[in-house]
Amino acid sequence: MPSLTPRRLAAQLGDWRPTNGDPLYAALADRVRLLILDGRITLGARLPAERQLAQHEDLSRTTVAGAYARLRELGFLQSVRGSGSVARLPDGPGIPEPTATTAGLLEFSKATLTAIPLVADAARDAAAMLPQHLGLAGFDLYGLTELREEIADRYTRRGLPTTVDEVMVTLGAQHAIALVARALVARGDRVLVESPSYPHALEAFQQVGARLVTVPVTTENGWDDEALEQVFPRTAPALAYLMPDFHNPTTRTMPAAQRARVVALAERHGTTIVADETMSDLGFDSDAPPPLGVHGTVITIGSVGKSVWGGIRLGWIRAERSTITRLALARTSNDLGNPTLEQLMLLRLLQQYDRVLDSRREQLRAGHALLTGLLRERFPTWRVPEVAGGLTLWVNIGAPLASQLALAARTHGVLIGAGPRFGLDGAFERYLRLPFCYPEPDTRAAIDGLERAWHDIAAHEPSRPVDELLDTVV
Template sequence: MSTTVLSARALSVLLGDWRHHSGTLAQALADRVRLLVLDGRIALGARLPAERQLADHEGVSRTTVAAAYARLRELGYLVSRRGSGSVTALPAGDAPAFDVVDRPDMLDFSKATLPALPAVVDAAAAAVARLPQHLGLAGFDLYGLDEVRQAIADRFTARGLPTSADEIMVTLGAQRAIALIAQALVGRGDRVLVENPSYPHALEAFSSAGARLVGVPVSTEHGWDDEAFEQLLPRSAPCLAYLMPDLHNPTSATMPAAQRERVAALADRHGTRIVVDETMVDLAFDPATVQVPMASCSPRIITVGSVGKSIWGGIRLGWIRADRETIGELARARPAGDLGSPTLEQLLLSELLQRFDGLVAERTAQLRAGEQLLRALLSERFPEWRLPEVDGGLVLWTNLGRPVASEFALLARAEGVQLGAGPRFSIDGAFERYLRLPFCYPETLTRRAVDAMERAWERLGPARADVPDDDALVTTVV
């Protein structure tokens, strides 16, 4: 198996601004690399750049890099192999943050996921009862069952966007939908405009397709930067723009209707197709605030959705809404990745869509209670943290007030809880002041996570006087 080789430049992008740390520079560098390995942003078995190369690129002494590498070897995150340099590894019994954690004392608070609603059981039984009607078919269908496509189309129509079944493709979840779009519509070296911060696995899908990511800032306070759109779209000429205008992940911001119109018109003018991710759209606390789908602004917009966030992540189905020509193009590209969506799961989805409004109402009631609980606990334990006001979603994009998110995440892991540090959601290593904290967990787990965070915060200690307390959020990458 070939070894991934990280150049000093590539590692620097992942490292971001790693120097803000309560310890030495060597400790800061070692801790950031360690978190990148645990997060999965540096693959296991990857070869890190030579000490001198990294030292020259980062403007530090070779002694600093050598000490950092030595610390990583001591902890089990680097292995030195003759002829292969320093290769990333994991200590025995450890696991990356995105994998299932086998340690019984570890709470994975880095994921924003919900347990299944009880109605899934009844819907599954009803789906099984309907299955015999479909057993005479081959089971390989690149588009999806007609009845399911029609049910999804009807929901778009009810939301103010007239849609027909042949404008829908059923996919193996929203993530597979995004990967398929990237595979079919992005060429190696093409630019793709993305929000910064954004959903990490979407960024990975476009990067895996060979895209060069261009970041447009979005924040809890100010939403999307109009000026950045106006500069980046004509200057960068991206082939696609990936946006989450409804309860954006991770900031939970919602793009105003007038801005949607402006962005869609600007994208059309410069030949950029917009991919709208609607996986969070059903999680608004007040259904009256849900806007007409952004695809109503342009026939060229592609929309991705699923029930993975609203009903249950175990239902690995999603959908793509696009014009008929684009749906056909995606269908032609699909066999390289999969040969269609499972029939039984589609029948389950059909059952759930029939009772969807009631299920969403039940879910949002749970989320409102969870948000109130987490906000109260954080306000009491961490009064210096800045919590955003949200209208729904699953998370609080929390400003810690100082750039210590990665260091804090490592300390919290030692206390038994995994956290989503801000740089995980960045294209450039930014957001060291931020954590993404989910409010979708049961009360007992939320309280346990906050207790662990409090212990970790105490271990972190007071802010250093030489660390500026500015409010800079992002840097734009072109």
């Protein structure tokens, strides 16, 4: 059972103290509840003892005891004899299913597109192709040869010559990230990550005992060149995890010259670069940049989970032949290969991929126009960035209220992604990640609920000096 130290929990809590006169115990309970709902506190994790947390946060023990009591009452904490207070989720209707409005909550925290009719066509084609593969064992760590050839050919057409033995099919991009982490990162190794970044990738590296070092990425300026120049020689990371195309969540794309510099820096300091290119095909126009690997040795991760449908649980890794072999050897402890029928589906989809992307670009341009228009109309003080693709907006709400807003939005039926979910140690309280890839009725309903939640917070927030408001958007 994992245990949270007071220091670690405090880092996750961030700036949780209320400014609206709410009781301290209630504010503390609300913040812990959000951390559990977000997955930042894992289920079954043991929270610090009341006395320890009170001392660390300079609170009375009565305040912490009140917060823990409230969490137990709501079903988010369970007291276990000999184990202390353990994080859990409520039973029954306390947590509605987060994927359907009929369950009471509109899911607006995931960056995902609904499936297109072509998926069903690909499934029928795959079923027709399946009989010719029934003579195979079905346990293949590398993937079907014809699918790997299609993936390799696509990299070659994009300017990165690739052979079939440089490709491994995986059970999605997240599986690929976790496999790379297990195979290539030893406990105590430093791993360079962007800040903010994709939260499940951060979790994969933390689970293997990596020490994360960060480089800033902003919507205004992208990757901090000076920080990159300093972090490689100072920390000598074993691995660097980057999202150079429509970065999640800022949606920035790394310029070509900076790509070459980053790869050269990594090679100079013995760092393996892992480029997550799951968003690379989602530009509003068809001029996608070449893969990061054209500049040097890079492990590339891809999938169609963002561009086609998340229900197709397949992705791939493109790397040197020796690395692919190493990953295959490491894979057997967790899985024994990829499902054949789904691989045949993916093969048919990739054979028609350009057609899929043309349809998606039109859909994303319309969704982006709708969401940016609604945000600028309803929330004129928020900073809505200009983007050229991707699935989301990284919106600066101008005050460190993202977690509070996320909780308030739940009461109005909307799940949103608060900024700290994408950072380390409670950072990015001034940001929300909002998707523009949802159907128009869902987007409008989500913004309605978000507007009501924002008004609820504004009604209780004290006015602040102009200087402080200016500081919040730096």
